[in-house]
Amino acid sequence: MALHFTQDEYAARLASLTAKMREDKLDALLLFAQESMYWLTGYDTFGYCFFQTLVVKSDGSMVLLTRSADLRQARHTSNIERIQVWVDRVNADPTMDLKNLLSELDLLGARIGIEYDTHGMTGSIARLLDNQMASFGQIIDASMLVGRLRLIKSPAEIAHVEKAASLADDALDAALPLIGPGGDEAAILAAMQGAVFAGGGDYPANEFIIGSGADALLCRYKAGRRKLDAQDQLTLEWAGVSAHYHAAMMRTIVVGEVTNRHRELYSACRETIQAIEMVLRSGNTFGTVFDVHAKIMDERGLAKHRLNACGYSLGARFSPSWMEQQMFHAGNPQEILPNMSLFVHMIIMDSDSGTAMTLGQTYLTTDGAPRALSRYGLDVIDL
8 A cells, every 4th residue: 555654643533533423422424525635544545526435434444435436546646445446337327336335234214424615525426315315314514523623733734834835845945046037937936836746745734835026916816827027026926735735825926126016015024924823822813813903904094905814724634625625714713733733834825916925834832932944945046
């Protein structure tokens, strides 16, 4: 088996999951999130774009229901002992196969948790599943159960997060010599992704973000490349990735003369992140982090230029997003605890003046002050 962690580590994860299931009085849990399956068993695939689910009973036994294309994938990358295949066919309804499997597992009338809020659960699957389960047992939305367990990273996971952070720095190292008048976005992007691969890293769970000129005000990837002008701005958001564990960074780099507005927005970004570092510790919440962000930005008159979130938890994730469920937004009661890997980003997009400024890096929380994982720090990048 091609596993990234020891069997003891997987056993500890299963024990924590089943303990939580018993606390929530769940007889079984249907996992549809690929990162949940990966965390629990090592199962590594993009086959979640089709129907598959991992059935976990409160006694710790597990069965994977998947397609034939992922049978060998599961055997090779996971510790799952029982794998059952549903057959591709015209008008196939794999939720019927699942219902029969649950009956075989003596779960008729049981209290069953389901991961609904995940990219592995399409609306079509949800409708079919709810139809099959309507009279089967008591169905509970357990979308956040595994995600909350995954927030605290083990020492072995932290090693991958630190490796990912080093790869993110390597990507920026590769990009900087290419950024300047006439610089090609395509070459910059290729250099950054190539540095991650060359360092032994993986594909990210979503595309690197790159945009210059007017596109620097976007915080999503879009198709199309351009070359940098003598006076320009370039926004980059990327992540180093190790065994699917992500460490993200974000920067807006000015080409040519740095304008007063760029300086003003950079100052706001830096001040806000430094203030957040003071509350990114145990006893505070994710909502507290956002409140600090909103207060400083709004006091500087930037309310309409900022976003309604300023970061999120990172970990092992699969396409289409490297974001974990917990975000820094208003009112989030999730407590900050040691050994969380958290991405803090400041994104200011001033559409009135066409000025972009971003600043972001990944932190590891501790018993005291958070530890920034990038060697670059928060200084402005001087070309």
